[in-house]
Amino acid sequence: MKIIRLMLTLLMCGLVWLSVTSCFNTSPVYINTKNTRNIHMIVKMNKGDYWNTVKLGAEAAAKEFNVNLTFKAPDSESMIDEQVAMVEDSISQHADAIILAASSYMGLAQVVDQAAYSKIPVISVDAEVGSAKVRSYVGSNGYEAGQKSAERLITLLNGTGEIGILNFTSASLNGEHESGSIDYGARDADEREKGFLNYAARYPNIHVVQISYTTSSTAEAEDLTRQMLKNHPGLRGIATLNETASQGAGKVIQSMGLDNIIRMVAFDSSPSMLELLQNGTVQATVIQNPFSNGYLAVKYAVEAVQGMDVPERVDTGTKLIDLDNMLYPENQKLLFPFVK
Amino acid sequence: MNKSKGDFFPLRPQTGQRGRMRLSAKLRSIQLIITLSFTAVAVLVAVIVAFMLYNKFAKTAEENANLNMQQIIEQVNYNLELYVKGMSNIFDTAEKQITSSASIDSPLLYERMDTLMSSREDLVSVAVFTPQGEYVVGTPGQSMRLNTQLQSQSWFTSAQKTPDISYSAPHIQNLFKGKYTWVVSISKMIQYKQDGELKSGILLIDFNFRTIDQLSRQVKLGKRGYAYILDPLGNIVYHPQQQLIYAGLKYENVEPVLEYAYRSYLDESTGEKRFITVRTVKETGWKIVGVAYYDEIVTTKRDLNQFLIWFLAAVILCVIAVSVLLSWLIASPIRKLERTVKQVGDGDLHTPINVSGAYEVEQLSRRFNLMLQRIRQLMDQIIYEQETKRKGELEVLQSQINPHFLYNTLNSVVRLAERGKNDEVITMIQSLSKFFRISLSKGNNIITIQEELDHIRHYLVIQSFRFKNKFRFEIRAQEEVLPLQTIKLILQPIVENALYHGIEMSPDEGLVLITAELQDDLIIIKISDNGIGMSRETLNTILSGGGKSGSGSGVGVRNVNERIGLYYGREFGLAFESELEEGTTVTIVFPAVSSSSNSESIEGEEPL
Numbered sequence: 022m023k024i025i026r027l028m029l030t031l032l033m034c035g036l037v038w039l040s041v042t043s044c045f046n047t048s049p050v051y052i053n054t055k056n057t058r059n060i061h062m063i064v065k066m067n068k069g070d071y072w073n074t075v076k077l078g079a080e081a082a083a084k085e086f087n088v089n090l091t092f093k094a095p096d097s098e099s100m101i102d103e104q105v106a107m108v109e110d111s112i113s114q115h116a117d118a119i120i121l122a123a124s125s126y127m128g129l130a131q132v133v134d135q136a137a138y139s140k141i142p143v144i145s146v147d148a149e150v151g152s153a154k155v156r157s158y159v160g161s162n163g164y165e166a167g168q169k170s171a172e173r174l175i176t177l178l179n180g181t182g183e184i185g186i187l188n189f190t191s192a193s194l195n196g197e198h199e200s201g202s203i204d205y206g207a208r209d210a211d212e213r214e215k216g217f218l219n220y221a222a223r224y225p226n227i228h229v230v231q232i233s234y235t236t237s238s239t240a241e242a243e244d245l246t247r248q249m250l251k252n253h254p255g256l257r258g259i260a261t262l263n264e265t266a267s268q269g270a271g272k273v274i275q276s277m278g279l280d281n282i283i284r285m286v287a288f289d290s291s292p293s294m295l296e297l298l299q300n301g302t303v304q305a306t307v308i309q310n311p312f313s314n315g316y317l318a319v320k321y322a323v324e325a326v327q328g329m330d331v332p333e334r335v336d337t338g339t340k341l342i343d344l345d346n347m348l349y350p351e352n353q354k355l356l357f358p359f360v361k
Numbered sequence: 362m363n364k365s366k367g368d369f370f371p372l373r374p375q376t377g378q379r380g381r382m383r384l385s386a387k388l389r390s391i392q393l394i395i396t397l398s399f400t401a402v403a404v405l406v407a408v409i410v411a412f413m414l415y416n417k418f419a420k421t422a423e424e425n426a427n428l429n430m431q432q433i434i435e436q437v438n439y440n441l442e443l444y445v446k447g448m449s450n451i452f453d454t455a456e457k458q459i460t461s462s463a464s465i466d467s468p469l470l471y472e473r474m475d476t477l478m479s480s481r482e483d484l485v486s487v488a489v490f491t492p493q494g495e496y497v498v499g500t501p502g503q504s505m506r507l508n509t510q511l512q513s514q515s516w517f518t519s520a521q522k523t524p525d526i527s528y529s530a531p532h533i534q535n536l537f538k539g540k541y542t543w544v545v546s547i548s549k550m551i552q553y554k555q556d557g558e559l560k561s562g563i564l565l566i567d568f569n570f571r572t573i574d575q576l577s578r579q580v581k582l583g584k585r586g587y588a589y590i591l592d593p594l595g596n597i598v599y600h601p602q603q604q605l606i607y608a609g610l611k612y613e614n615v616e617p618v619l620e621y622a623y624r625s626y627l628d629e630s631t632g633e634k635r636f637i638t639v640r641t642v643k644e645t646g647w648k649i650v651g652v653a654y655y656d657e658i659v660t661t662k663r664d665l666n667q668f669l670i671w672f673l674a675a676v677i678l679c680v681i682a683v684s685v686l687l688s689w690l691i692a693s694p695i696r697k698l699e700r701t702v703k704q705v706g707d708g709d710l711h712t713p714i715n716v717s718g719a720y721e722v723e724q725l726s727r728r729f730n731l732m733l734q735r736i737r738q739l740m741d742q743i744i745y746e747q748e749t750k751r752k753g754e755l756e757v758l759q760s761q762i763n764p765h766f767l768y769n770t771l772n773s774v775v776r777l778a779e780r781g782k783n784d785e786v787i788t789m790i791q792s793l794s795k796f797f798r799i800s801l802s803k804g805n806n807i808i809t810i811q812e813e814l815d816h817i818r819h820y821l822v823i824q825s826f827r828f829k830n831k832f833r834f835e836i837r838a839q840e841e842v843l844p845l846q847t848i849k850l851i852l853q854p855i856v857e858n859a860l861y862h863g864i865e866m867s868p869d870e871g872l873v874l875i876t877a878e879l880q881d882d883l884i885i886i887k888i889s890d891n892g893i894g895m896s897r898e899t900l901n902t903i904l905s906g907g908g909k910s911g912s913g914s915g916v917g918v919r920n921v922n923e924r925i926g927l928y929y930g931r932e933f934g935l936a937f938e939s940e941l942e943e944g945t946t947v948t949i950v951f952p953a954v955s956s957s958s959n960s961e962s963i964e965g966e967e968p969l
Contacts, residue, residue: 025384026393030681033400038674081605292541299508299535313608344508350596353533354607357541 053327054087060322061111062315063104064122065148065207066237067094070291071264071311074358075146078315079120086323091116098189098207098237101128108132111141118142118322123150126208142325146318147309149208157331159318161309163209166339167216167262170286173305173341174258177284181226182257185249187242187266188214190234210234213262213288230256235266242269250277257284264289267306271297290342290356298344310337312358391695395688396681403680411669419662426653430582431625431638434651437588438640440576445644449526451477452547452566455487459564465489465498465555475501485534485544485567489553492521496536497555497562503537511536516546520563524550528645530596534567544569545598573599583657593646595619618650627655694718698726710737746927753924754806757850757917773826789826792819802849809956810877810884811843817852817875824860832864832871832890842877845884846954848928854917855888855935855947863892863945882953891944900937918947925951 062079064072076092083090091111095103101124109132111119119136121143123129130151136143137154147160174184190206214232221227230253233245242265250256250273259274261267267287271294274283280302287294287306297303314337321331346352387393455477462470478484478500488499494512496505511517519527529546544567551564573590577599580588589600595615597606605611614630622641627634634655641648656663694716704712710733716726770793777785799816802808814836821834856873864871874889895903904922922934929951939945 025387026396026685029397030400033404034674034677034681077604078608081602085602295541296506296538299506301507310608312604313610316605316608316610348510348514348533348535350530350532357533357543359543359604359607 054085057087057089058117058323058326059089059091059114060118060120060319060326061091061093061114061116062120062146062318063107063111064092064094064146065098065104065124066100067096069237069264070293071289071309074311075122075315077358078312078317079319080315081312082316082319082323086320088319088323090319095124098124101125105129105132108136112136112139115139116141117326118144120144120146120318120322121150122147124148124207126206126211127151142322144318144322144325144331146314147209147311151208156325157321157333157335159314159321159335160209160337161314161339162336163212164216164219166288166307166309167213167218168220169339169341170213170260170262170288170305170307171217171220173307173343174260174284174286175221175224175227177286177304178227178258180224183228183230183253183255184221184258184260185230185253185256186214186217186232187245187249187259187261187270188232188234189237189263189266210262217260217262235269237265239265239269239272242266243273244269246270246273250279250283257282259283259285261285261287264291264294267291267294267303271303275300275302292357295347295356298342298347301344305341305343308340308342308355310339310355313337390692392685392688392692395691396684399684399687400677400681403684404677407673407676407680411673415665415669418665422662422665427625427636427638430586430636430651430653433580433582434588434638434640434649437576437580437651438642438649440579441573441590441642441647441649442644444572444576445528445642445647448547448566448568449644451481451484452526452549452564455566456549456551456564459489459498459553460551463554464557465553470498471501474499483568483571485542485569486537486565487567488536488565489551489562490517490565491560491562492550497553499537503539505536506538509536514546516548516565517563520548520550520565526644528592528647530592530594531570531598542567542569545573570599577601580651582651582653583660585657586651586653588649588651589613590642591615591618591648591650593619593648598647615650618648622648691719694722694726698722698729701726702729705733710740749923750927753920753927754850756920757854757924769827770823773823777826785826789823792822795819796823800850806848807846807956808849809843810838810845810847810886813847813849813852814838814843814875814877816850817856820853820856821873824856828860828865828871832860832873834873834875836875836877838875838877839879842879842884842953844956845879846956847884847951848924851921851925851949852886852888854921855949858918859888859890859892859945859947863890863894866893867891879953883950884953886949887946888949889944889946894941894943894945895937895939896941900939903937904935921949925949 060083062076064075066072072094079090079092082088093107093111095107104124105128108119108121108129112132112135119141121129121133123133123145126149133143133145133150133152134154137152142156143150143152143154145155145158145160149155149158149160178184188210190210218229221229231249233249235242235245242261245266246259246269249259259270261270267289268291270285271287274280274285275297280300285303287297287303288308289311290306290308294303294306298306317335317337321335325331340352340355342352342356347356455474458470458473458477459465462473464470474487478487486500486503488503489497490511491497494517514529514532516527516529519529526547526549529548531543531545534542534544534546546565546567548563548565550561552559552561554560577588577590578601580586582588587601590598592598597603597613597615600606600613602611606613612631614628617626617628617630618624618637618639621639623639625636625638628637629635636651636653636655638651638653639648640651695718697718698714698716701712701714701716705714712733714726714730714733716722770789774786774789774793777789796816796819799808799812799819802812818834818836825832825834852875856875859873860871864873869891872889872891875886877884877886879885904919918935925934933951934949936948936950937945938948
């Protein structure tokens, strides 16, 4: 009698419960923002408008997804050891995820493997790193960017002339870049250069007379540009493949009054570069999407921490900006970060 | 009494093993029925009430949230209108100053412009351009960039198209050296004097987003909700995630917003339910759009949900507890009663029934108790009566084989024999033998009236020898009375009484008259004698017993009366009529019962 009564009661309770709860639907699944996540973002260097914009994007995402973002960067792009140390630090601090813009493709590979071994997902942003453990790459296609740059510069030169390239890299660990069998350069720099050279190779009258590598100071870039101009008086075009190189070269051209003689295709969209573009010193610039890079890197890092599937490769695209299209509304939006 | 009842009452159906009731019986138990029905009704009511409450509250909460949101947006809209008005006021002021200024390049105008600029944080630049796009005058200290393409910019073209103030979409201010800033431009064609000449030009004032951002930031629509501003063409003027939208990382579905100036609706285009509220700023045609996430707005609804679930659970538990208790309260006395009654049914009549509980149950128990008492009484009575009957019969039988009577009779026989009166001896012995035979009558208590009358006749015959014919006797009986039944030996004690106490004392010759007749289904037997009679006192005591102890004949008479009463009911029995010196008549009345079996006729019997 008692047992039956208990069972009936339970049954009834269950039925009532079901009928009550069935009316309340469950909400769809989003990125869980209840827990604060510690995500460490380690980029190539702690100055420059480009990285600031990346940081802005990362911070926007951090705010949106309740992320405690730790932003770290060495003083210069060539300080690979320091970057490695930073990653090691983050591993020892048990970051939930690490976002890395590797200054060296191979130089950081090992430490990334280490992070993966510690079950910390690694997202690489802007520059890839030579590890299979990287969950996702967010950035632009360097090869394509190099080709765009070459295409425009060659068009500007009408297909003939001497070209100098000012690239950036940290490969000069041992002073040499291309001789070593191990690629210590930054992946994005290599790709852009490769893209540029491959495109330029189609034009027999185009001669890439010099490729210089700056580390990460504008002053060095300026010196390298002056040297290049001195070494090659017949130089008609300069392609710079990153922000500091562009700023250095732009400054030199402007100060030397070579606006009309040297055609220049720059890289990235720092405000000073845009001034140079508007002034006509620089004819075009290849821009990336630093804000998106930062934002998406953090977003995918959060998703990876949550065990969601993240795309292996996200191409945020590159665009060639010149004086004509720089004020297009859509380009305005890309070129000028909306700072309130 | 505590012995197994089955031994005492072998024919009573034995109850099966206790506690193994069938399921259907269990389901029909009062307690379960009450519990279930009460719970069901209560739960149903609770659920219905909860649902109604939920619907009502949820609706209200939704409406409130919607209303609240509309109010917030309204407020922001109002503030924004004020701000826009402020902007146009500044524009008007600047215009007035420029127009009223004697010359466009006067230092006074410069100073005023400077003051105007420093008065507001959100002013970026003020400038006047010729319709050809040449810079005339502006905020002190600004120099133009090259390649500004200002003639193709929207503020420039729209100022040329309309005479009114026009507000531009957000764009980059690329005119002056320094920073590239996102601004909203206000522009209008105005008149100014230069070198004494009246010229027309375009006044441009750029505002940054500081104030708009502040205004929009006030909007709190849940955790994720926000407000954004659209211009009439659908360009986003302001959005809290403007950069994300500009970078193409976010998307805002502005098309349905553009169609309406004033609207609130539910949008599901992003896959999430969102409340959208649209208001339009009058002067600029900007639309302020509030976006609130449905699942946040309805937090109250979810809270309510949760509360109701717990509430329901608590109510259901309470209801179940209460209904179990209540049904127990109702059912347990009944069950107790049932158990007790069962015990009684099993034969234990002394089980006290003291069930307390509901009034009805108490009444039932009391009535049952009374009934039980009565049953006990009746049982006692039956036992008593049975015993009395048996005792009475035994007494009578004993009195029949009274040694005194036998001795007297035999004495008389001896005397007759001595006198050689053989015939009389034979008669006497025959009568005696028949007398005893009927007395015993094979142990039957019930005999026919015929037999009873024969019996008394034999007795009178015997006694008439004993009393030496001191009396006569006569027996008269209706034919129809004879086969009827009677208990045996009811006449002899009375006749004996009449002989010994009536006739023996009387000097005259005695007469004993016995009549038997049927009247209205009643057998009336009268025994009359003409003896000395009885006093009234004796009459009164004769049936009630007590007093008279003499020869014990009174016991015999009383015995008869009692036996008749026990067999036929108390209303039947003996009646005495007596008068001193006249005689006594005893009337026996009892119901006529025809013998069911006529087998018991006594052989060798001669009717009178």
